[in-house]
Amino acid sequence: MSHAADEAFTVVIVLDHAYVSGGQSRVAFDSALGLKAHGHRPIVFAAAGPIDPCLAEQGIEVVCLDQSDLVTNPSPLAAAWQGIWNTDAAAALGALLGRLPRERTVVHVHGWAKALSASIARPIQASGLPAVYTMHEFFLLCPNGGFYDYRKAEPCRLEPLSAACWSTNCDSRGYSRKLWRNVRQTVMEQVADLPGAFGDYVLISEFQGRVVGDRLPTQARVHRVSNPIAVADLGPKPDPASGDFTFVGRLSPEKGAFVFAEAARRLGIRPVFVGDGPVRDELAARYPEAEFRGWQGQDGVAAAMRGARALVFPSLWYEGQPLTVLEAKGLGTPVIVSDGCAGRDSVENGTTGLWFKCGDAGDLAAAMAQLRHDGTVARMSQASYRDFWREPPSIDRHVAEIVAVYRTATGRSAVGKEADATRAA
Template structure:
């Protein structure tokens, strides 16, 4: 379709950046608007990102709490299972949009919108697509990860063994509630079957999720956009710290990095904070903790670092931090089971280590102390990223191509 400029209803839990999922959805909306499309952001939780308002993008935000921020646990449980207000508001929105040039794109639902949004999307008859930022549509806790044992979970979701396993990060009752919610989403709501098209943000995701997807769905590969500036190759790549950037939580591998750094004789630097921050400081007083920094300061530290360490214990989707480090010419030391490994060529742009293995990570840190290796990997990381940078413009071009294919297929089959 010449001059394809669709209406795109972007469904997301939060109307502001609260994490990678919301960041991608909001920046995608901004990029779509700049390319002439008409994005409409439909969200449950306030506040609204000021950039959306400044760009003239319509936002339908219900001003609700997300599930964690709701002061009433009972109200949160009802909202998270079936958000009636969200279902009605989305139905009203979709009913007023043109049938021949509108697509619904779901980025997230598990933190506020609930499976209730499946009903109005289905009733609208509009073409739709789902981006796999995480795995809540197939796993009760969204990560195929046991947060109690701090290891990947290989159980079949919603099997008897799954129901019996206390794997939730908070407690077993929440695991039971999340399992019931998923059973409802996969059963009566038929949420997963609602979509004929899914977007993967990394090729590795297909290995993880492929067997859980409904039969006959189409998978599209569209990288997340990365906001990066080409600062050129580093002039002094063999200096700087070993840094960790992100939330300090067990599944992110922060303890693993701290222990491996102690064994390798290097000082770990943590940018970020989280639930294990206090314990981490107590156990590893030799580490440096910078807390959350403004984006410009975090980027400056990443540019100056000898290496970014990304020791995540769970699968991830497409870690933006890994891509941002490469853009700055900073090599990455990455776990071999997380999707971040896809962005790192072992021995060329960074190093892989065996997931959850402290000796393997300590060995990688020790190798990276070699100045010549650090310089070579830095140059390799910078060159590899800028050969095909995942800019916002490229993201929008690729996602518009996916939209056009889906809308045209829907039109010809109607």
């Protein structure tokens, strides 16, 4: 499917990395590829390289500044300043937006906190172009991006930038880092006014909407658009009760890896981890019975989830819309998911999987025990497969929904300019 030139959008997709560094960039690139296939003109603007080959292979324009991100920057001082105000990124984005056609051009920001900084607000505002923000995480609202206290290993319910927030060390690295994050947040809100740069916001799950509540600018329009999920239709599982209870993702405290390992130990079964991360060595030392398969490519991850008895998604923080939960369902694998994250939106408790109490290894063990019964696994496997493929969140569906957002954004922009002209007269 393609669009006539006068119907096609130019979309500047703004994010920190020009390569797939996680779910955020993966979704942004899938969206870019889908827009390109449907006749639109996506342009990826990123701070840190290298450029993902899939973009060039599909003829997608990329503006990459070849900067370090905040983690890989060899100078801690330079990284700290870059995170607060990336002058080069602001200048380069301004130059890009300045050479694009005014009509049917949209700026779509997917991420800014790991390399670009809030400085991107200035060129977006100066361009006068309609701008859309997808809420993959919560850096626009919370200093550490997750409404999560890494010290207590639980969601944080403090008001961001309140006195209690300033005095609480919730950061995974230390209190000095927390103070820097709060300074960055203050600059983002009060100097750059990054939230005010966007007329339209995209939320990716109902759960996320409940977390965000009324924190977004009052004049903004809020849309609900699912992430695109690229998974092959392999048909129902021939032997759904085979395989292991499997965790797929980054091995970090907030992902609940220890909760899963402890629940498996209580049942006397082997937990399988597909992925890697900062707590891998500690996990291996505390739970030597666990199997660690490391990072796998896309095909390897799909094979691991297809072959699993169940995917266990024990995240302790809110998440946005976990891709692996939906991918597992599409592969016919039931999911056991924490009730404290957005993954539960995709799992019908008792039908396509099970919910368990967030952070409770005993409750997770009880849920896993239910799925030790072959008949239960087979029933939930079939239900998961049917539920996903009844109305799959395909790239075509995603593009149709996101283009509808762009139409709304450009329509509002035109109305706003007319109103400004009337007031000026």
